[in-house]
Amino acid sequence: MRVLICLALSLTCCCISVAQSKKIITNTYENQHMKQDGIIYSSKDFADRKTVDWSVSKQTLHGGMQDGVELIHVDNGKLKFSVIATRGMSVYKVDCGDITLGWNSPVKQIVHPKFIDLNDHGGLGWLAGFNEMMVRCGVAFAGHPGEDDGKMLTLHGRIGNIPASNVSVVVDDQPPYRIRVRGKVEEKMFKFGLFELWTEVSTVPGSNAIQFTDRLVNKSEYEKEYQIIYHANYGRPILEKGATFSAPVKKISPLDDYAAKDISTYQTYLGPTKNYGEQVYCLEMNADKDGMTTVMLNNAAGKNGVAMKYNTKSLPYFALWKNTDTETDGYVTGLEPATGYPFNRSVERSAGRVPKLKPGGEVTFHVEISVLENAQAVAAVKKQIERIQGDKKPEVSTTPPRPK
Amino acid sequence: MRVLICLALSLTCCCISVAQSKKIITNTYENQHMKQDGIIYSSKDFADRKTVDWSVSKQTLHGGMQDGVELIHVDNGKLKFSVIATRGMSVYKVDCGDITLGWNSPVKQIVHPKFIDLNDHGGLGWLAGFNEMMVRCGVAFAGHPGEDDGKMLTLHGRIGNIPASNVSVVVDDQPPYRIRVRGKVEEKMFKFGLFELWTEVSTVPGSNAIQFTDRLVNKSEYEKEYQIIYHANYGRPILEKGATFSAPVKKISPLDDYAAKDISTYQTYLGPTKNYGEQVYCLEMNADKDGMTTVMLNNAAGKNGVAMKYNTKSLPYFALWKNTDTETDGYVTGLEPATGYPFNRSVERSAGRVPKLKPGGEVTFHVEISVLENAQAVAAVKKQIERIQGDKKPEVSTTPPRPK
């Protein structure tokens, strides 16, 4: 099923001018919305280009709690992943041959936000829809639920449960012909925050990586606090007994006393462990001269893994969420570059970890996630991490990084 | 309008193997969803079978707060009823000639869950959609709103406002050719409950009864508390001044002091009574050797009524909700087999009335509701109840069954 609307535009984007082809899926301001499911673009539309076969397609889910959810499926010829336009442009899963990035959440449906009540169950309603490989938490607030300034802040904020108001698919007309899925997610409340998150999830045909390049804009004429967590979640086959986390750590501390007791072994993982619950570690990373850093999770044998490269300038903190609980209840670990730690915003503020955006100000976040398919790839990233670390020693604290 | 998808399968169901015909309305995991409204099955599809004329059809509601609600209408040739797939597989009303099971709720629309906020108005939001003949309350919690373990539990839980994720219609290929409407309702929240309620509402062509056979599964590897109330609600023509409730009562106590003062007349009903509000009685029933018991509501003249037969092993408690308030505000009584009483879960737990499901465990609930069309039918059920009661005397307490 081919889509009939076809706009080929030359766009100026950021600082570089790249000719691009573009199709609009949704544009609420123009009341534009592509109804048909099916192929949006594929390599067949660009037959003269020497790339692998790839495609981008749209699917609408029907029935149950999924009813009306729109997915943008990307198959770059090597990786397959799905962007959930209706759930804040989260990414559901990434498949690369036998390796999957993502996890087997006990929440099986891709739940439409209309069925989510973030305020439910003491502000934990977010957990009723949580099953993505990557969900952004934020942006007026993220982290633990609780009162701040007389208002209940719900777990991990609203942005992951807001449908994107503008969605488009863009293909660069220059090599490497990057494929970009874009969506604007608006988190706006008169007098209480006017945020626009311009998300982009992109990939190069045939590559093993996807990139998140998100621009957060404060549309208010007032300076505003914001928080964002890139909540990236991995289960099997990478996570397993003996799997290892590596990073160029500058500082590490436990989120609570329960995490403190196992801080000496925080880098390795248990198999599914009943009553484990979760242990969370709070980290700061060393970075290269551009502020970029790299972290990695690899399986026990070091034969597969995932690398995350991100910008510590906009994402100076990192949480390692170890949730190696039972298989069925959710065996998963989160590698989470963020603006702060997952305490409630009131705690984060008093710790000086809540950044602000000036009136009309903006900040860009970069996160690149690569699938590591073999021992060489894992070893290469290991080297990269060691290069960033150099001979700097991690500063270890056994006290949670929160004010008394 | 005939549906084109037609799957005839042989299924093994429970312990017995019965050849069945089956059509899938919704299967979220396969993103399968029957869009068209109209007949799903009817006796014409099985012309060789000697049954009354019957049909099962699908209708989607449009506009207002009903927009998007899906109903499965069953006409078994004698009874007509509607299963609300979008509202937890509740049953709206049962019509049998001049007799209706159900009530005239002041809430007229069949409200889509997307317009219900269970946490509204002190956790009473459930009441904005309450108009069914049968709505299940539960399953992580049911009963009165209030805090339990630091979390707000909303009135009667979530299950009645969750759209079924898998819906199918099944027709037995063996006499008596039972018609089964099945739906799986998932109440899942990462770390806070992984319940699947596999519901079945069924009826035999030409019969005067519908059966609820529901299987609740704990998908967690942890033992979990659960609660369920079969909130069956009846108004006119059965409920009227002088209508009578009968049951083989083992124990009875009032829910509160207001109910206590009228406990001696709890079996009979007033006509619509302004400022009556509601009186609730808490009962345990005697049962036959299989644990089955029967209760009945009949009209003043004993010429029509409704019988409910249910399994006291999985539903050991029963609430009689007498809400003979004004006609307009809702003249109704609830006959409610349940796992406990309608106090908040915190109260029920301390009274030892909150059952648990083992990891992966399940429990099945059976409730059969029959329309009694004449004095003979009423008298026959009366006898049945007396047989179960035998010479056992009800134990009457005037104190609410809650710990101090």
Add this chain to the structure above:
Amino acid sequence: MRVLICLALSLTCCCISVAQSKKIITNTYENQHMKQDGIIYSSKDFADRKTVDWSVSKQTLHGGMQDGVELIHVDNGKLKFSVIATRGMSVYKVDCGDITLGWNSPVKQIVHPKFIDLNDHGGLGWLAGFNEMMVRCGVAFAGHPGEDDGKMLTLHGRIGNIPASNVSVVVDDQPPYRIRVRGKVEEKMFKFGLFELWTEVSTVPGSNAIQFTDRLVNKSEYEKEYQIIYHANYGRPILEKGATFSAPVKKISPLDDYAAKDISTYQTYLGPTKNYGEQVYCLEMNADKDGMTTVMLNNAAGKNGVAMKYNTKSLPYFALWKNTDTETDGYVTGLEPATGYPFNRSVERSAGRVPKLKPGGEVTFHVEISVLENAQAVAAVKKQIERIQGDKKPEVSTTPPRPK
């Protein structure tokens, strides 16, 4: 695209009998719903009538937080406005040549109620959808969020976020051939309020005015409190530095101390002013012998404006909401005839400002809004206001009108 369903009916409406043409957009009780967008009626359907060209059309919005919102667009030949059927029959904006009634809210999407959680952020969720020219607040409660009788009342109540269950377009068959958009909005909760608000937004072809004629019915057999605020909001081009509010004021007081300090200049407006926030004044108006009164907002030069004429018998109070904050965050003023002031209902009750409807009782609200296109029109309304005021002096209080 012409709509095929065409019902021409003679209806008896209220006390007067007027032949009318009518088309039904939505009737939930009959599961009737007009799916197609496009022209519903236009002057072409009544070619024999000597009116300007006019039309009424329906549009469904798609994508983002607008998905599924239904608008009824009215172009009376002079004025254009949109009734938001899905958001309680609010009116989005009124355009009349260069003059717009309405405001430039930072909330840009017309948000579907399924994406609004009124209980969010301390009961302020209403603000995530606030961008209308006219939104009714109410009806069980309106005003500030907060607990009343143990229940959380959310800001400005529910009625503005309930989809109308019955929507129709009616055209009078007698001059002046008034066009009427009608919608019934049901705010019902078993045991906690059974309100039906029968709204009508109407206009005469070629005229500069729209009329709100709403009938609120208490369907309960119990007397019930109600509250309503006609929250009419204006920004540019009428609101600007030096714009003026005029009214035949009987009494005025500030909502709080911050408003008290500027009460002497409450009638004039500042330009966009950072950190201004909002100042609110509480007024009672003088009225003519029928209880009708008129208030006006006009621009600095007195060359354009808006007049509001309303019935003080059913709307005895009035709030002037001055929100001349920054352009981007929302530069707006609200002229708000109401049953009380915008304090929480608990405060209003103790001040004796919460009216009640008897069992089955009803009350009708009239508000007419006219665009003033030139200095003469402004001057004429000014005269009208002075005539009502006569030589009565406003009674000024510098104390907020709330009990200690």
